[in-house]
Amino acid sequence: MQLPILNNAKAYKGARKGATRRSFLRKSVAFAGGVTAFAAAISPLKDMKDAPARSLEDWFRDHYKELSQSEKDILFADLAKDVKDKYGIDVTIGDPRPIPGVEYGYALNLSRCNGNRACVHACVKENNQSRSPEIQYIRVVEMPSGTFDLENGSHNYDEESVPKDGHYYMPIQCHQCADPPCVKVCPVEATWQEEDGITVIDYDWCIGCRYCQAACPYWARHFNFAEPYIPPEELNPDMAYLSNRPRARGVMEKCHFCLQRTRKGRLPACLEACPTGARKFGNLLDPNSEVSQILRTKRIFVLKEDVGTRPRFFYYFDERTPRPRNKQNGGQA
Amino acid sequence: MKQYLDFLWKCFRVSFVGDWRYHLWMFFLTAIALLGLNAWCTQLVNGLITTGMTDQVSWGLFIANFTFLVGMAAAAVMLVIPVYIYKNRELHDLVIFGELFAVAAIIMCMLFVTVDMGRPDRLHHMMMRFNFPMSLLTWDVIVLNVYLLLNLHICGYLIYCAYQRKMPAKWFYIPFVFVAIVWAISIHTVTAFLLVGLGGRPFWNQAIIAPRFIASAFAAGPAFIILTLIVIDKVTSYDVPKKAFTTLRNLILVAATINAFLLVSELFTEFYTDSSHLASTRYLWFGLHGKNALVPWIWTAVSFNSIALIILYLPISRIRGLLSIACVLLIIGVWIEKGMGLIVPAFTPTPIGELVEYFPTLNETLICLGIWAFGLLIYTICVRVTIPVLSGRLTVDSDVDRVRTLPDESNDSNETETETRKECSS
Numbered sequence: 001m002q003l004p005i006l007n008n009a010k011a012y013k014g015a016r017k018g019a020t021r022r023s024f025l026r027k028s029v030a031f032a033g034g035v036t037a038f039a040a041a042i043s044p045l046k047d048m049k050d051a052p053a054r055s056l057e058d059w060f061r062d063h064y065k066e067l068s069q070s071e072k073d074i075l076f077a078d079l080a081k082d083v084k085d086k087y088g089i090d091v092t093i094g095d096p097r098p099i100p101g102v103e104y105g106y107a108l109n110l111s112r113c114n115g116n117r118a119c120v121h122a123c124v125k126e127n128n129q130s131r132s133p134e135i136q137y138i139r140v141v142e143m144p145s146g147t148f149d150l151e152n153g154s155h156n157y158d159e160e161s162v163p164k165d166g167h168y169y170m171p172i173q174c175h176q177c178a179d180p181p182c183v184k185v186c187p188v189e190a191t192w193q194e195e196d197g198i199t200v201i202d203y204d205w206c207i208g209c210r211y212c213q214a215a216c217p218y219w220a221r222h223f224n225f226a227e228p229y230i231p232p233e234e235l236n237p238d239m240a241y242l243s244n245r246p247r248a249r250g251v252m253e254k255c256h257f258c259l260q261r262t263r264k265g266r267l268p269a270c271l272e273a274c275p276t277g278a279r280k281f282g283n284l285l286d287p288n289s290e291v292s293q294i295l296r297t298k299r300i301f302v303l304k305e306d307v308g309t310r311p312r313f314f315y316y317f318d319e320r321t322p323r324p325r326n327k328q329n330g331g332q333a
Numbered sequence: 334m335k336q337y338l339d340f341l342w343k344c345f346r347v348s349f350v351g352d353w354r355y356h357l358w359m360f361f362l363t364a365i366a367l368l369g370l371n372a373w374c375t376q377l378v379n380g381l382i383t384t385g386m387t388d389q390v391s392w393g394l395f396i397a398n399f400t401f402l403v404g405m406a407a408a409a410v411m412l413v414i415p416v417y418i419y420k421n422r423e424l425h426d427l428v429i430f431g432e433l434f435a436v437a438a439i440i441m442c443m444l445f446v447t448v449d450m451g452r453p454d455r456l457h458h459m460m461m462r463f464n465f466p467m468s469l470l471t472w473d474v475i476v477l478n479v480y481l482l483l484n485l486h487i488c489g490y491l492i493y494c495a496y497q498r499k500m501p502a503k504w505f506y507i508p509f510v511f512v513a514i515v516w517a518i519s520i521h522t523v524t525a526f527l528l529v530g531l532g533g534r535p536f537w538n539q540a541i542i543a544p545r546f547i548a549s550a551f552a553a554g555p556a557f558i559i560l561t562l563i564v565i566d567k568v569t570s571y572d573v574p575k576k577a578f579t580t581l582r583n584l585i586l587v588a589a590t591i592n593a594f595l596l597v598s599e600l601f602t603e604f605y606t607d608s609s610h611l612a613s614t615r616y617l618w619f620g621l622h623g624k625n626a627l628v629p630w631i632w633t634a635v636s637f638n639s640i641a642l643i644i645l646y647l648p649i650s651r652i653r654g655l656l657s658i659a660c661v662l663l664i665i666g667v668w669i670e671k672g673m674g675l676i677v678p679a680f681t682p683t684p685i686g687e688l689v690e691y692f693p694t695l696n697e698t699l700i701c702l703g704i705w706a707f708g709l710l711i712y713t714i715c716v717r718v719t720i721p722v723l724s725g726r727l728t729v730d731s732d733v734d735r736v737r738t739l740p741d742e743s744n745d746s747n748e749t750e751t752e753t754r755k756e757c758s759s
Binding site: 034037038040041042043044045047048049053059060062063133135139141149150151152153155172181184185186187188189190205206207208209210211213214215216217218219222223224225226227248249250251252304307308309 | 363367370374378381382388391392446452453464530532534612683685688
């Protein structure tokens with residue numbers, strides 16, 4: 001920038017040498033001031049704890065679906081090492097694939113659910129959800145009897161005093177829609193539906209635009225607004241790449257029907273934790289599974305059928321007097 | 334090529350030339366932009382927790398400003414239509430000011446989307462895996478970038494021709510002008526569709542949003558251009574033809590009237606039906622369950638828009654002062670209506686009925702102000718360079734010093750932008 005100014009000075013036929021020097025000095029000071037101000041502006045970056053990527057290769061790694069098995073093995077080992085570095089715990093990061101001929105479905109008995117939130121807490125532990133800021137995949141809504149409008153529900157009810165008279169409880173989590181709006185809107189294909197109907201997220205691919213969160217009619221998607229905090233001693237070491245491995249700041253996460261368990265033949269953590277037996281899970285393609293039987297025999301419904309998402313999460317009532325603590329009706333399901 | 338680089342170099346140097354007001358204005362903008370950059374760095378380090386956004390209201394000020402600015406960018410072509418379709422030659426040069434603003438607005442749009450992302454470091458994933466045509470966001474990326482290129486080409490070419498003292502070759506820009514007109518509608522339509530297509534958000538899921546978007550943008554955009562022209566007319570040697578103001582005022586009148594009509598249609602449908610889909614609308618206009626953060630905003634917007642409309646309908650709007658007041662009111666009104674008033678209520682209550690209110694944080698507000706300042710900085714520089722070129726003082730055979738020694742004509746949009754500033758911060 002200095003040179004042309006000197007040229008200009010020549011145009012003035014050198015008559016104002018002193019003025020030029022002064023102007024040069026002024027420009028230098030202004031330039032230095034600008035650089036300093038810019039440096040000061042970007043100074044918070046020095047507190048950045050985590051680099052965006054381990055290496056350039058890491059940064060330009062292909063999408064999960066394009067990785068070969070050997071590439072995946074290296075990646076999963078690297079990720080396990082990262083967890084070890086951060087939490088001091090040895091973990092395995094697996095990648096269980098969908099089982100052919102299986103399509104998962106969930107059925108929830110609203111007559112039984114008593115709003116104790118055992119499912120919520122079990123889910124947080126199993127899936128290594130952030131304790132601070134809190135992220136929970138399941139939201140139980142306390143609904144006054146006689147309405148289905150979720151707006152009348154209470155989200156912050158006290159779980160010590162349930163069930164409350166004149167209320168029923170409606171747990172809501174990802175409905176694993178057959179026609180998921182969240183998958184449709186993702187600009188980078190960071191989320192997709194697998195063959196067994198589970199919609200997963202690649203946490204290493206998500207750009208954090210939160211469009212899927214806007215699109216989801218069930219409020220099932222949750223965003224890591226800050227670096228998630230999990231106490232190391234509470235970390236679940238049995239992890240899978242597309243499910244419960246620790247997430248980074250700035251990405252989306254959601255319920256995945258505990259695929260690290262269910263694809264190995266176990267039941268979801270929320271179901272195992274439920275003391276009332278309100279939760280049923282199984283293969284929709286198997287006519288003899290409990291879920292299939294419930295779908296055939298109970299009065300089932302899906303939430304917000306009108307938005308056309310075709311959920312794989314079904315609700316049902318199984319008795320005429322819906323009082324879960326009423327022992328004489330308990331044995332029906 | 335060398336000549337073109339020489340042109341850019343001259344432009345760069347001219348952008349530093351001006352009187353104390355110009356320097357003060359530029360210093361002010363730079364300072365705010367740097368504050369914004371600082372706030373963004375803080376956000377990068379700590380995550381979006383530094384914003385007022387939550388899982389419940391997951392889009393806020395950033396996306397609000399984005400939707401507003403897409404409209405402003407689209408509306409820049411409103412000057413083009415009378416010039417090229419109705420052959421209104423007098424306004425020819427003024428088109429360039431509109432298109433330059435489109436460039437600045439699109440750049441601001443892109444910055445607002447970038448700061449809204451949780452992982453801007455992964456932007457390249459868009460290049461590697463692009464969910465087109467399913468995701469409307471990918472459509473938006475395409476239309477905005479093409480619109481930016483179109484406008485850069487049109488005004489870049491016209492300015493460069495003026496600089497070379499050449500007549501622009503019609504075939505090299507007129508076709509692009511017509512494409513840009515259609516494209517302007519498309520950027521706004523696509524942005525509206527981005528919201529309209531979400532079945533889970535009844536507040537957005539209605540066909541009227543896209544037409545309303547366009548109507549309100551075509552009111553606020555020309556209003557901004559009027560303000561810019563008033564300032565250019567006042568502080569520079571450039572003479573803005575009177576006709577420009579009349580034409581633009583008439584455009585605004587039509588657009589603002591249609592916007593008001595569409596609003597009434599929308600409100601009637603919602604409130605007369607009185608269905609459960611009304612929750613967000615009720616929250617916006619009257620508050621819900623004792624929560625009413627947006628109520629004062631939307632009523633401010635409605636009253637500003639109405640006052641502006643009344644002024645514009647009366648002959649007194651020929652008075653410059655009143656005209657600029659009407660324009661400022663209109664811009665603020667539309668900013669609220671299309672920003673906070675359109676984005677936030679869709680999230681309140683959440684799809685499962687939880688009512689959490691959104692309050693932007695200081696850090697978030699600083700980022701917004703920073704982006705506005707940066708955008709206005711770009712616009713000011715563009716206008717600063719364009720005026721001497723168009724008035725023939727900066728040409729291929731003249732030196733920058735000619736601009737320097739002539740009576741100053743810089744300081745394009747001081748007041749205007751202070752005013753828009755207010756509307757951004759409010």
